[in-house]
Amino acid sequence: MTALKRTPLHALHLELGARMVPFAGYEMPVQFPLGVMKEHQHTREKAGLFDVSHMGQVIVKGASYAAAAAGLEPLIPVDVLGLPENRQRYGFFTNEDGGIADDLMLANRGDHVFVVVNAACKRADIAHMKAALEPGVAVTELADRALLALQGPCAEAVLSAMDARTVNMSFMDVATLDLNGVAAWVSRSGYTGEDGYEISVPADAAEDLARALLAHPDVEAIGLGARDSLRLEAGLCLYGHDIDASTSPVEGGLTWAIQKVRRAGGARAGGFPGADAIIGQMAEGAARKRVGLLPEGRAPMREGVVLFATAEAVDPIGSITSGGFGPTVGGPVAMGYVAAEYAALGTTLYGDLRGKRQPVTVVKMPFTPANFKR
C-alpha cells in the first residue's frame, strides 16, 4: 500500500485536533473537536471552512478558450463552448455505455478552461483528457495548488472583508481576487446547498489564508463527515456512490446539466461517449431513477439498504446509495435508485433494515432549501 498523501493544510488540521482518516488516497480530517453534528449546523447557520485540496485542479489550455472548449466537448456532454467568460458550469465525463466516468466543474477563465475533478478519479480523468486533447491542447494538473471552500450564510461577509468584489459575484461566477495578499481563483459555488465560495490558491499560501479565515468568529473548520451530511441534505450526488460508471446522467437525474445545444436537435448534438444511449434515454425515459427518500421514524437507512414495493414483496425494486441522519432535517434522509414506476413523488416503499421492512417515502430533493445567491 502506498503512503497516504497530505494536503497543504495537514499540519493545521492536526493542530486543530482533527481526527484524520484515509480518503481517496489522502489523509483527510473527518471531523474536528466540534463534532459532525455541530460542524453541520455551524455551516448552515454561520460559515464552515473545508479543505478540498485533494480534488484535482486542471488547466486545459489551447490557442484560445474556444480551442480548449472544443477539445473537451467530445468528452463532456455540456455546452463548454458557450460558457461565458468568468462563469462556471457543472458537468461530467461519460463512458461508451452512457455511464458517468466522473463529475466535475468547468470554468471559463478567459484563455483556458479550469477543470476541478474528484480526487479518486483525477489520475484517470487527466489521462483521459491528455489522450484526447494533446498535443494541440495542453492538459496540466496543478498539484501545487490548494483548494478551500468557505460555505454558509456568513461566507460573503467573511470573504468580502478581504476582497469586496466577492459581494458582486453571483452563484457560479468565477473571478481572480486578492485574498490575504494572494491572487486566488474564486468561484461562488460549493457542495453544501449553502451560499459560499471555492478558493484555489498556491499551496504555500493555503495555511495563512485558512488561518486568516478561521480567525473570524463566525468560521469553524469542518471535516468530511459534515461535508457528507450537508451535501446529502442538499440532494447533491457523491461520485462512486450516487453516480458512477454504471449510472447514466438520465438515471441520475442530471439531464439539466446537458444544455440544449448538446441534445437531440441541438447545433452540436451528441458527439460525446455514450451519446446514443444517453440521448435515447432522454427521449424514452430511463428504466430506473435516482430519487430522494425519507425514511419514517428515526432509524437512518444507509448505502446498500435494499428497497421493496411492499412490506412483503420478494423482489427488490431499488436500493439506497447515500443515507444517514440529516442534522438540519432532524431525522434520517437518503437517496437511491428505484425502478421508474416507483419514482413518483409520494410513493411509499419499504427498506430492509436489519431484517425489518421500514416504510420510506419518495420525496423531492433537496431536503433543505438551497440558499444560493442567484
Next chain:
Amino acid sequence: MKFTEEHEWLRAEDDVYVVGITEHATTQLGDLVFVELPEVGVTVTKDEEIVVIESVKAASDILAPIDGEITEVNTALAEDPSLANSDAIGDGWFFKIKPSDPSQLNDLMDEAAYKSMIG
C-alpha cells in the same frame, strides 16, 4: 462501577444494574442519532445483540453484558440519542437489567482495569 470490553458500564441500583456505554465509546462513535432499545420484560443472554445505536458515521450493536431480564429502558434516550454523548454515565443510560446469574459480574472489569484497557 463495572465495565465490559465492549465499552459498556454497569452501575448497581438496588437489585438491578443500570447499563450504558462509556464516554470513551461515545467519543469514538461520534454524535449518536438513533438508539433502538430492547423491550421491557425480555430475558436476554450475555453477548446477545440487544441494542442498535447509530452515530453520524455508522450503526453498531450493543451486547447484553450479562444474563438477565430487562426491567426498564431509557425512553428519553430513544427520543434524544445525544444524551449518550452529553452525559454518557448519567442521563445517557440505556437499560436496567436484573441479573439471573450475579456471579457473571465478577468477570467484568473495574474502573482501573477498563482505563488501562483503553490506554
